[in-house]
Amino acid sequence: MKITAIALNTFKEAIRDRILYLLLFFAVVSLIFSRLLAILAVGDRVKIIMDVGLASLSLFGALMAILMGTSLVFKEIDKKTIYTLLSKPIHRYQFLLGKFFGLILTLLVMLFFMSLIFIVIVLLHSGRIEWGMFAALAFIFLELCLITAVAMFFSCISSPILSSVFSLSFYLIGHLSWGLETLINKIKPGFGKTIVQVLYTLIPDLENFNFKTEIVHHLPVPPQVFLYATIYGIMYTLFVLTAAMLVFRKRDFV
Amino acid sequence: MGNALKITGLFKSFKSEFLRKNIEILKGISLSVEEGEIFGYLGPNGAGKTTTLKCILGLIFPDKGEIEILGLPYLSLKAKARIGFLPENPYFYDYLTASEFLRFYCQLHQIKKADIEEKTSTLLSLVGLEKSSSLQLRKFSKGMLQRIGLAQALLNEPELVLLDEPLGGLDPLGRKEIRDIIVRLKEEGKTVFLSSHILQDIEMVCDRVAIIVSGQIINQGRLHDLISQKILFTETTISGIKEEELKKYGECVSSYGGRTLIKITDEKKVEKILELVHTKKAKIHSLVPRTESLEDLFVGTVKQE
Ligand SMILES: Nc1ncnc2c1ncn2[C@@H]1O[C@H](COP(=O)(O)OP(=O)(O)OP(=O)(O)O)[C@@H](O)[C@H]1O
Numbered sequence: 410m411k412i413t414a415i416a417l418n419t420f421k422e423a424i425r426d427r428i429l430y431l432l433l434f435f436a437v438v439s440l441i442f443s444r445l446l447a448i449l450a451v452g453d454r455v456k457i458i459m460d461v462g463l464a465s466l467s468l469f470g471a472l473m474a475i476l477m478g479t480s481l482v483f484k485e486i487d488k489k490t491i492y493t494l495l496s497k498p499i500h501r502y503q504f505l506l507g508k509f510f511g512l513i514l515t516l517l518v519m520l521f522f523m524s525l526i527f528i529v530i531v532l533l534h535s536g537r538i539e540w541g542m543f544a545a546l547a548f549i550f551l552e553l554c555l556i557t558a559v560a561m562f563f564s565c566i567s568s569p570i571l572s573s574v575f576s577l578s579f580y581l582i583g584h585l586s587w588g589l590e591t592l593i594n595k596i597k598p599g600f601g602k603t604i605v606q607v608l609y610t611l612i613p614d615l616e617n618f619n620f621k622t623e624i625v626h627h628l629p630v631p632p633q634v635f636l637y638a639t640i641y642g643i644m645y646t647l648f649v650l651t652a653a654m655l656v657f658r659k660r661d662f663v
Numbered sequence: 664m665g666n667a668l669k670i671t672g673l674f675k676s677f678k679s680e681f682l683r684k685n686i687e688i689l690k691g692i693s694l695s696v697e698e699g700e701i702f703g704y705l706g707p708n709g710a711g712k713t714t715t716l717k718c719i720l721g722l723i724f725p726d727k728g729e730i731e732i733l734g735l736p737y738l739s740l741k742a743k744a745r746i747g748f749l750p751e752n753p754y755f756y757d758y759l760t761a762s763e764f765l766r767f768y769c770q771l772h773q774i775k776k777a778d779i780e781e782k783t784s785t786l787l788s789l790v791g792l793e794k795s796s797s798l799q800l801r802k803f804s805k806g807m808l809q810r811i812g813l814a815q816a817l818l819n820e821p822e823l824v825l826l827d828e829p830l831g832g833l834d835p836l837g838r839k840e841i842r843d844i845i846v847r848l849k850e851e852g853k854t855v856f857l858s859s860h861i862l863q864d865i866e867m868v869c870d871r872v873a874i875i876v877s878g879q880i881i882n883q884g885r886l887h888d889l890i891s892q893k894i895l896f897t898e899t900t901i902s903g904i905k906e907e908e909l910k911k912y913g914e915c916v917s918s919y920g921g922r923t924l925i926k927i928t929d930e931k932k933v934e935k936i937l938e939l940v941h942t943k944k945a946k947i948h949s950l951v952p953r954t955e956s957l958e959d960l961f962v963g964t965v966k967q968e
């Protein structure tokens with residue numbers, strides 16, 4: 410109940426953030442842009458709409474998660490609202506979990522609206538509902554949960570600007586980790602190689618949550634792959650959240 | 664009677680941002696607050712009052728020292744469920760209305776849903792904010808924030824109330840109202856710990872005080888013991904008698920518009936001057952005996968440092 414109360418309050422706060430609506434606006438613009446792109450393109454237009462559409466949902470969702478995840482905890486400390494909050498009978502981890510679930514709720518609502526527009530655009534164009542899209546959207550949401558946890562973790566150890574930079578790098582590297590793999594094979598052994606190797610092991614492969622291509626091109630996906638991606642996402646989120654709670658537990662609020 | 668709050672040997676230092684040097688802010692604070700009293704924590708700006716309170720509430724972690732709240736470990740939820748805290752210059756979620764805010768904090772105290780409405784309205788009227796219950800906190804004035812802050816501190820009917828500068832930012836009427844609430848809390852059997860650098864406020868309500876100067880407690884005890892009740896001098900304003908004549912009785916502080924203010928240190932001379940006024944048919948405009956005030960004590964000890 411305490412966590413729920415904090416989560417709902419976080420939701421109330423997050424939903425008032427103007428940046429959220431700015432991002433939502435750009436997401437819608439890029440969805441409409443995908444529609445225009447499809448008109449110009451040759452080949453399967455529905456595929457282009459879906460491809461570009463899902464990619465922009467994922468990108469703008471991630472930007473929302475990063476911006477809010479890095480600022481909300483910081484704001485609470487900066488504005489000193491945390492002083493009275495933590496003097497109530499709650500544990501610090503309950504505070505952090507409340508914030509997390511509040512953000513997740515916000516992202517769910519945002520993703521819902523973006524998806525609605527996306528689905529309507531696809532529907533208007535193709536005249537049928539692609540059920541596979543829902544699986545792709547579900548995994549985008551799972552990825553957003555992970556990114557939120559990561560953003561919150563960074564905000565527990567650094568300033569909002571730094572933690573945004575870290576989280577954004579996490580997102581980008583996470584999607585390019587196949588690139589890191591080739592990089593490891595290419596560069597000579599040494600300090601640089603070690604760093605890349607550490608990054609490669611630490612940062613999860615976010616492409617695990619990307620089923621865009623499979624779904625757009627109607628490729629079969631074995632259920633184990635979905636299952637594996639789900640477990641991978643949940644475990645990683647829990648791991649990062651736990652790390653955040655451990656850091657947060659001993660922190661001075663000055 | 665037991666201790667509502669007991670602090671022993673509290674040390675806290677902060678790392679300075681530039682030199683990475685440790686600055687010691689609290690240098691071994693020890694104090695105990697008895698149940699049912701109003702305890703004043705007195706000290707000049709930057710003495711470490713807020714830092715002490717933050718340690719008590721577990722917002723920062725002391726380097727050394729022990730804190731006990733109502734006989735419980737200070738970080739336990741059981742202890743926190745029985746205290747209330749008002750920070751200095753309180754600031755709250757500015758997008759919530761006053762009653763939304765109190766309802767939110769009620770949930771953190773796990774107050775039953777059925778009681779929340781009643782609780783919020785009682786507290787809002789206690790602090791005189793019943794008319795602003797549906798106003799967003801962003802539109803609150805400083806004094807109103809102080810009041811809503813006090814209201815949230817009292818939600819759980821705490822046994823120990825910790826107030827950091829509770830009268831800061833209030834007008835004279837507001838100060839009186841909050842002071843009345845503090846006294847009422849004591850009458851209800853609650854313990855109040857309040858920090859301030861404003862002496863009159865503490866003087867009026869506190870049973871015992873501790874004086875902290877640059878991170879150390881330099882004096883602690885009953886107000887009557889710290890302050891002697893002896894009359895130090897008497898100040899009186901008289902008109903109708905020449906200044907030269909009055910000089911025999913005491914020191915002339917000022918003279919304006921035929922009125923002379925003199926400071927008399929000898930009590931017998933006060934009687935004499937009254938007789939003189941009577942025989943000369945002169946006029947007394949004021950007569951104020953001055954005892955040692957907390958202010959004198961405070962200035963005295965701070966200067967010694
Ligand atoms: N995070 C911090 N880092 C370094 N120094 C700090 C920090 N927080 C407080 N201080 C220093 O600790 C000292 C005590 O501060 P504190 O806020 O406890 O004073 P105070 O007694 O509450 O004063 P006031 O009456 O002005 O509220 C000050 O000199 C302040 O500069």
Ligand SMILES: [Mg+2]
Pocket residue numbers: 712713714751827
């Ligand atoms: Mg202070």
